[in-house]
Amino acid sequence: MRILKGAALIAAFAAASPVWAETITVEAGEGAQERLQEALILARPGDEIVLGAGRFALSDGLSLDVDNVTIRGAGAEHSVLDFTDQQDAGEGLLVTSDYVTLRDFAVENPKGDGIKSKGADQIVYYKVRVTWTGGPLGTNGAYGIYPVESTGVLVDSTMVSGASDAGIYVGQSRDITVRNSMVQYNVAGIEIENSRNALVEGNLATHNTGGILVFDLPGLPVMGGGDVRVTGNLVTTNDVANFAPPGNIVGGVKRGTGILVMANENVLVDENLLEANDTAQIMVVAYTLPFTDERYNPYPRNVVVGENLYQNGGSNPDLDGGQSLAEAFGGALPAVMWDGLGDGQTPALLAVAGTPGWSVNLPRQGADPSEGTPGPLDVPAPKSPILTGPIGAPEELSRRIAG
Amino acid sequence: MKSRAFLILAALALGGAAALGAKAPVEVNANAITEDLLPPALSEFGFFADPARQVPSQGVIPYRLNTPLYSDGAEKLRFAYVPPGQKARGNGEGLIDFPAGTALIKTFKFNGRLIETRVMLHRAGGWLALPYRWNESQTDAQLVVAGARMPVTTPDGEEISYRIPNKNQCKECHGLDGAVIPLGPKARNLSAEWLAGMVTDGRLDAMPQVHDTMPLWEARGEGDVAASARAYLDVNCAHCHRPGATASNSGLDLRWEQDDPHSYGVFKRPVAAGRGAGGLEFSIVPGEPDQSILLHRMNSIEPGVAMPELGKGTIDHDGVAIVRQWIAEMRQ
Numbered sequence: 231m232r233i234l235k236g237a238a239l240i241a242a243f244a245a246a247s248p249v250w251a252e253t254i255t256v257e258a259g260e261g262a263q264e265r266l267q268e269a270l271i272l273a274r275p276g277d278e279i280v281l282g283a284g285r286f287a288l289s290d291g292l293s294l295d296v297d298n299v300t301i302r303g304a305g306a307e308h309s310v311l312d313f314t315d316q317q318d319a320g321e322g323l324l325v326t327s328d329y330v331t332l333r334d335f336a337v338e339n340p341k342g343d344g345i346k347s348k349g350a351d352q353i354v355y356y357k358v359r360v361t362w363t364g365g366p367l368g369t370n371g372a373y374g375i376y377p378v379e380s381t382g383v384l385v386d387s388t389m390v391s392g393a394s395d396a397g398i399y400v401g402q403s404r405d406i407t408v409r410n411s412m413v414q415y416n417v418a419g420i421e422i423e424n425s426r427n428a429l430v431e432g433n434l435a436t437h438n439t440g441g442i443l444v445f446d447l448p449g450l451p452v453m454g455g456g457d458v459r460v461t462g463n464l465v466t467t468n469d470v471a472n473f474a475p476p477g478n479i480v481g482g483v484k485r486g487t488g489i490l491v492m493a494n495e496n497v498l499v500d501e502n503l504l505e506a507n508d509t510a511q512i513m514v515v516a517y518t519l520p521f522t523d524e525r526y527n528p529y530p531r532n533v534v535v536g537e538n539l540y541q542n543g544g545s546n547p548d549l550d551g552g553q554s555l556a557e558a559f560g561g562a563l564p565a566v567m568w569d570g571l572g573d574g575q576t577p578a579l580l581a582v583a584g585t586p587g588w589s590v591n592l593p594r595q596g597a598d599p600s601e602g603t604p605g606p607l608d609v610p611a612p613k614s615p616i617l618t619g620p621i622g623a624p625e626e627l628s629r630r631i632a633g
Numbered sequence: 634m635k636s637r638a639f640l641i642l643a644a645l646a647l648g649g650a651a652a653l654g655a656k657a658p659v660e661v662n663a664n665a666i667t668e669d670l671l672p673p674a675l676s677e678f679g680f681f682a683d684p685a686r687q688v689p690s691q692g693v694i695p696y697r698l699n700t701p702l703y704s705d706g707a708e709k710l711r712f713a714y715v716p717p718g719q720k721a722r723g724n725g726e727g728l729i730d731f732p733a734g735t736a737l738i739k740t741f742k743f744n745g746r747l748i749e750t751r752v753m754l755h756r757a758g759g760w761l762a763l764p765y766r767w768n769e770s771q772t773d774a775q776l777v778v779a780g781a782r783m784p785v786t787t788p789d790g791e792e793i794s795y796r797i798p799n800k801n802q803c804k805e806c807h808g809l810d811g812a813v814i815p816l817g818p819k820a821r822n823l824s825a826e827w828l829a830g831m832v833t834d835g836r837l838d839a840m841p842q843v844h845d846t847m848p849l850w851e852a853r854g855e856g857d858v859a860a861s862a863r864a865y866l867d868v869n870c871a872h873c874h875r876p877g878a879t880a881s882n883s884g885l886d887l888r889w890e891q892d893d894p895h896s897y898g899v900f901k902r903p904v905a906a907g908r909g910a911g912g913l914e915f916s917i918v919p920g921e922p923d924q925s926i927l928l929h930r931m932n933s934i935e936p937g938v939a940m941p942e943l944g945k946g947t948i949d950h951d952g953v954a955i956v957r958q959w960i961a962e963m964r965q
Contacts, residue, residue, distance in 0.1 A: 267779035271800050289782065293801035317782075318796050320942040326804070341936035342907070348882065349811070371937055372907025378882045395907050402882055449895070450884045450904060451876065476912035477903060477926070519902070522895060 251276030258284030258309075263292075270294045270301075278302055281309040281335050288312060291319025291340075297327045303335025306359035306389065313340040321346040321376070322360075325353065331630055332358055337374075339363055344374040344390070352382035352624070356631045362392025366415040368473045373399040374416070379452065381405055384627035389413070394473060395480050396421035396443070400428065402452035407622035409433060417474040418443045418483060419465075424450050428458045429622030439472045440480075440487035441465035441507065446494045447479065448517065448526035456495035456531075459621050465489060466505040472548075482518060484509040484548040491533050493517045493526075495576070496616045500536025508546040510567035512538070514579050516595045528595050531576040534612045535585055540565040550599060558604075564588045566607060571595055580612040659690040661714055666736050666754045675750055675765040675774035680712065680738050685747070685771045687740055692717060694836070698822045700850045700864040703949040705795060706788040707741040707748070713818065714738070715836045723828075723841030726821040726890075728814065731755055737815050743785045749797045750774050753807070753815055760813040762803030793946040802943050810877040821889070822847045822868065847889065853955050862959030863889055865952050866897070869941060885916060898927050899963075906930075909938045919963035928956055 254277060256266045266286060269279050273296045281303040288311055294301070303309025313322045322340035325332070325347040336359040337344045344360035347353050360374035374390030377383045378401040388411040390397030397416035400406050406428040412435075413419035419435035421443040422428045428444075435441035442465060446455035465488040474481040483490065486508035491497050492515050504511035512535055517528035544563030547556055556563050566587030571594070572578030581587060587607030590599060662679045665672045672678060682688045689695060693714045701709060715721055716734035724730050731737075735755040741748045747767040754761045765774035766781050780799030786792055807813045820828060820841035831837035847868075853861035867889035873880035874887040883904050886896040895901050898916030903909070903926055911929040918924040930940035932953050939945060 264779040264781070267799050267801075271778045290780070290796065293799070293805070295801045295804060316936055317794060317946075318936060318943065319802075320937065324801075324805070326801075326808070342909075342942075343905075348879070368908060370908075372905060372909075376905075378905075395905070399905075401905065447904065449901060451881055475908040475910055477910035477914050478907065479902070479904075 250274065251278070253278045253280055255280045255282060257282035258286045262286040263288050263290060267292055270296075270299075273299045275299065281311075283308040285310045285312050287315065288322075289315055289317050291316065291321055291324060291342075293319075293324040293326065294330060295326045298329040299327070300331040300333065301335065302331075302333050305334050306336045306357050309335040311335060311337045313338065316341045321371075324348070325350045328352055330354070331356065333631065334358070336361065340371050342371045343376045344371060344393070346373070346376040346378065347380060347383075348377075349379045350377065351380050352627060353377060353380060353384070354627050354630055355385045355388055357387045359389040360393075360397075361390070364392065366392055366394075366417075366470050366473050368394055368475050370394040372396075372478075374413075375399070376401075377406075378402055382624050382627060383407070384623040384631075386410055386628075386631065391415040393417065394475060395478060397438070399423065400425055402450060404428075405623055407431070407627075412436075413438060413441075415470060417470075417472060417480045419468070421445060421480070422455070422458055423447060424452050424455045426455065426457050427621055430458070430460045431462050431622075433463045435463060435465045435488075436467050437470050438468045439470050439474075439485050440483040440490050441468045442489045443480070443483070444489075444491045444494055444497055445479070446492065446517070446527075448521040448523035448528070453523075453526060454495075455493070456497065457617060457621065458494065458496070459498045459500075459617055460489055461498070461501045463489075463502045464505075465502055465507065465511075468507050484513075486510070486543075486546065486548050487513055488543065489513070490515070491530055493528050493530060494533065495527075495531035497530070497533045498536060498617050499534065500538060503539045503541075504543060504565065505539075505541040507543045509544065509548045509552070510563065511540050511543040511565040513567045515569040516571040516578075516592075518596065520596055527573060529571055529573040530578045531573060532616050533579050534616050535566055535579070535581040535587075536612070537582055538565075540586065555604065559588065564607065568607060568609070569599075570602065577610060579609045581607065581609050583611050661690050661692055661736075663716060663734060666714075666716075667734055667756055669756070669758075671763065671776060671778070673776050675752070675776075678736065678752065680714065680736065680752075684773060687742075687747070693738070694831070694834075696818070696823065696827055698817050698868070699824065699847045700822060700861070700868050702817070702868050702944075703952055704741060704944055705743075705785070705793060705947045706949075707743055710740040710742065711817065712738040720838045721831070721836060722838045723820060725841060726819065726843045726845060728816075728819050729837070729841070731815070731818075733757055737818065739817075743787065743795070747771055747774070748783060748785060748795065749777075751798075751803070753813075760807070760815065762807050762813055763800060764797050764803065766797055787947055789947070789950075791947050795946055796944065798943060805879050805943060806872045806941075808879060809875075816868075816872050821845060822864075845889075853951075858955065858958050858962060862955050863897075865955055869949075869952065873941070898925075907937070909940075911938065917960055917963070920961060922957040922960040925960050928953065928960060931956060 275298040278300040283304040321343035328351040333356040362370040372395035393416040396418040397413035404426040419438040488507035488511040564586035570589040570591040590602035714736040719732040722730040737753040785795035847864040871887040
């Protein structure tokens with residue numbers, strides 16, 4: 231099974247990888263479950279596991295626990311890990327080792343999450359597709375691409391659709407870049423949760439319930455999310471009714487949300503094109519539920535709305551009394567919606583002059599929106615940059631997929 | 634000092650060996666445990682004098698747990714081998730600290746047939762977990778690193794596709810802070826008699842100090858419901874749902890020693906449960922088992938909903954019953 235290829239050996243030398251690095255090819259067909267899982271287990275650091283073109287029919291979740299392994303398919307439309315008949319495990323593919331590269335293959339119809347990497351530092355997802363082929367259904371798995379508790383995450387040129395929570399979800403991690411990816415027909419397109427130092431750039435988020443979410447939640451081992459830049463994204467027509475199973479925090483996301491920041495600190499939202507998100511192009515809010523975690527700050531702090539382009543949003547808000555509210559604002563809600571809450575010390579929200587917006591003016595954290603006294607947005611303009619220093623995944627991760 | 638149960642087990646073992654006739658006692662192959670290899674057959678370890686009847690070799694000591702992990706109703710036979718001349722060390726109520734060269738062996742049986750044996754080998758570099766599948770003729774078991782599925786009829790008469798875990802899945806449950814560790818042999822989940830026997834036989838340094846022994850699972854109807862339920866959750870869930878383990882990111886901590894109600898689920902909201910939450914808001918709602926995600930997920934076999942995620946093809950109705958009672962009796 232371990233086929234040593236001269237080309238791979240030379241490439242290995244060139245990349246200064248261990249000289250014994252091998253290429254192990256696994257083809258689709260009979261016994262794919264055992265053959266592929268065996269290859270994943272017997273791989274050694276530096277190895278590349280190549281998936282042939284075709285559909286791999288899998289009965290159980292797969293897992294990789296060896297550092298510095300690449301899984302490379304023949305393309306996201308050609309090598310498909312098909313979990314339609316999955317009987318076991320909480321995700322399609324689980325990665326628990328460091329320096330892993332996943333590229334050029336697809337995962338379809340996993341019963342739980344698509345690809346989960348946990349405690350897997352310096353991981354790259356490149357040209358990977360995760361699809362629930364039945365469209366947006368509450369019975370789909372929660373997350374498509376799901377790195378958690380990791381340092382160094384690059385998600386580049388991926389596609390996810392159908393996730394009943396978030397298409398691309400990065401949680402409890404740091405040094406993260408999510409870019410050039412397309413997310414559609416998910417509840418949340420991209421979600422950065424309880425994470426630090428994240429760059430979300432150049433993505434297309436469309437036909438989700440909410441396009442891009444930046445959250446900080448209480449009661450988790452890693453909290454205090456912040457230092458996030460959401461820039462250069464096309465966030466358009468996020469118009470799918472929320473199909474999250476009830477009880478999930480994203481179940482509260484309103485249809486027609488472009489970019490949503492909840493709690494968190496030091497978040498810069500700039501240079502995005504926001505179009506036809508009919509509740510709010512940008513929404514900045516405090517955590518909405520009661521909580522007991524004393525370590526937790528439920529308020530947004532230093533969220534900066536920079537220059538963005540806004541078109542045709544806010545005309546069909548998914549809010550109680552939304553229609554009359556929209557009429558009160560002349561037919562459509564302004565682009566930026568703030569709940570009006572902050573911790574009273576750090577400014578919750580800053581926006582460049584001329585930013586169209588409104589505030590719900592809630593009286594306190596956890597209050598029902600009906601208690602608000604809506605009015606125009608009145609927040610300071612940003613004076614100094616809130617993000618200094620490099621942001622996003624380490625350069626080494628980009629180099630791994632260059633060329 | 635040895636308990637009657639221990640003596641009976643020992644007697645059974647001796648009886649089995651005697652029934653073998655004149656066969657020389659099998660010795661455990663210490664090299665197979667310690668060398669950096671993956672033995673392809675279980676027989677290479679020499680753990681059993683009579684493999685088909687699970688009669689252990691000399692030095693391979695049977696044990697049981699007070700509250701065991703549910704595995705689709707499999708009958709489970711557990712053995713520990715501590716290398717001669719060495720001693721395990723007690724560690725309070727917790728996991729016994731076994732020396733390098735130790736093997737822990739667990740065989741799964743349905744309807745009298747041996748299905749798989751999982752071994753944990755304590756090597757120089759740490760613990761290694763390997764799954765072996767028994768052959769048709771029940772003479773030996775072969776390593777299945779990628780795991781396997783086998784049709785099995787459970788004691789309740791359910792026909793299931795039984796999953797033998799792959800080597801990585803072993804680690805999903807046995808992993809803690811990146812290392813692989815045993816789960817079962819914690820002093821609090823072992824009988825005092827067995828522990829005393831190990832001390833007497835020179836395999837354990839001293840009697841571990843245990844103040845809070847886990848209850849016997851079969852006595853769960855008679856005693857403290859909360860203790861039975863918490864022991865069940867510790868043994869069946871806390872290998873993942875604890876800090877440093879596979880489900881740490883959920884924030885749910887179901888260890889026996891966790892005494893903060895929110896940490897073990899009371900009014901704790903789900904984080905990444907997805908549809909697994911079943912439309913419910915909290916892991917545990919006191920007095921309301923049917924509103925509790927924890928019970929909902931125990932009561933499912935649907936992938937993506939069912940908990941535990943691995944090693945479960947059927948619902949443990951006894952486990953569901955005790956956890957249901959515990960939540961129902963919990964005060965608001």
